Amino acid sequence: MNLLANSSVPTFISAEKPAVEIVGLSHWFGKGIMRREVLQSISLEINSGEVVLLTGPSGCGKTTLLTLIGALRKVEAGDLRVFGCDLRGSSRKTRQLLRKNIGMIFQGHNLLRCLTAEQNVQMGADLIDGLSYRVRRDQAREWLRLVGLSDQMDKLPHDLSGGQKQRVAIARALAARPKILLADEPTAALDSVTGREIVDLLRRLAKDQSCSVLMVTHDPRILDIADRVLKMEDGKMVQPLE
């Protein structure tokens, strides 16, 4: 079956522009004297279909950057455009529509405990408009098969191993057919072989769907899948070594 059939894309998303454009983005946490700058004039671009890895010591602002791109936080200073849509001062509705096109894989997999693996993945597929229940369910099964969990479909997250849960989370993110995929250490809970399989899969699926990928990782073994590796330190982009 074809999982890559044309999905509905909001009209404000333009294909020509880069998926993500960031100019001089800064962000602060806390208030008053506790106010701390976590991002300092970050500028970067991610083209559609590009796989970008983001590395750096913990606490350097990688996750904050990810949540800003994921339209989960308000932009405080600087320019952030996702699919050409300005996120600064954007409405709740705009951000919600945008999030439908952004796939997210969280550090803690965040599966719904009351749903089976298949139902969890279907929660992703359900975000696609205009498909019947049966089609969405079949797609969910297909994604689970692609991440190698076709025999675990009816299990609850409780009964799955950490790696299996992570793979369900990946299938769920992909099932919504995102235009950009944000992943926060997706391989952290996996052994090296599975981790490798997962990132290979991510890369292949991303390329097939011309979906951009921005992945935060500490794992040096997977750096080779990236089109580009970015390095952050203390809230600043460090020029990567060529």
Add this chain to the structure above:
Amino acid sequence: MRHLLQGRRIPLAWLLLTRQPIRLLVALAGISFAGILMFMQLGFREGLFDASVTVHRMFDTDLVLISPRSMSSISMSGFPRRRLVQTMAHPAVSGTTPVNWNFLLWRNPQTLVTRSILALGFEPTDSILNDPQLSYKTESLTKPGRVLFDKLSRKEFGPISEWYEQGKIVETEVAGKRVRVSGLVSLGPSFGADGNLLTSRETFLKLLPSTPTGSIEIGLIRLKSGYNKQSVADAISSSLPKDVRVLTREEFIDFEKNYWRTSTSIGFIFTLGAVMGFVVGCVIVYQILYSDVSDHLPEYATLMAMGYRLKTLLGVVAREGVLLAVMGYLPAYMAAQGLYALVRSSTRLPVAMDLDRSLLVFSLILLMCMGSALLAMRRLVDADPAEIF
């Protein structure tokens, strides 16, 4: 069409509730308990009001004439009997019965203690109650000084029915005058009257000589079939002077119930009981839904991060509320049926399930669950998708 096609979704609300069966059972037990409490309090309330109209219900009548000054069965005023005769002019009227209604002192023939009893006086040839057996017994009333005693009257009036059934001649004093019990009827005590007796109009006037001539307290009007009671009542009402009130049988019953409902504390006490049941239920459902939302907050936040609308998630909580209401109501309904039967058999209070009350209790349970869901939703609005990374 597009919405129909994608209408079916994962029943998230159902799964959220049922994947924690113990918590669900506790919630349902709480809701059912609140429902049973409301059913019982409202049932007692209606049962007691019903008990105030035991005699009213038995009258063989379609319309009732009363004085506008009458407030309830314990304070009936008289009006000219002429008015009842005038109603015969309406083509729909097939028959009328003038009834005297008053409280008299009955002396217990055993203990000689007197007690107030409701006496109804009427022409023995007229129809008064919906009781086919009665016409045989009323013949005896044509003799002066005879009364029919209500065998369901409270036992404080004396062992009248026992003595009568043993074949004894039962005589006692009513309002200071000697009467003989010439038969038994079954009416039943009500709020206003501990006991009842039926007698002829002639005997009634002898027992209560102060009654003005030509004055009655109640006029029963029977209609030919095929007429609308309400429109005939309106027509008669507009043709008569304002010194009488025309009520349909149902309005007459409501008139009495309304007195007890509004002029006594009975209604208030049982309404308060029902309100307490409602409040207890609210607290329980709110606790359940609030902790349910709190427990699943990261999951709700995840759904928001995935691009689900807040409205969709609020819909999930609302559906949880509806599910809890329906699942909690059914056992409450069943249990209330059983308890009503128990109350009927042990207290003779006419308590029964009726459609109005079952709908009312369901609406209250639904309101309780939806209100709690609404409060629990405030927690959901706090879900910050940025927190979960």
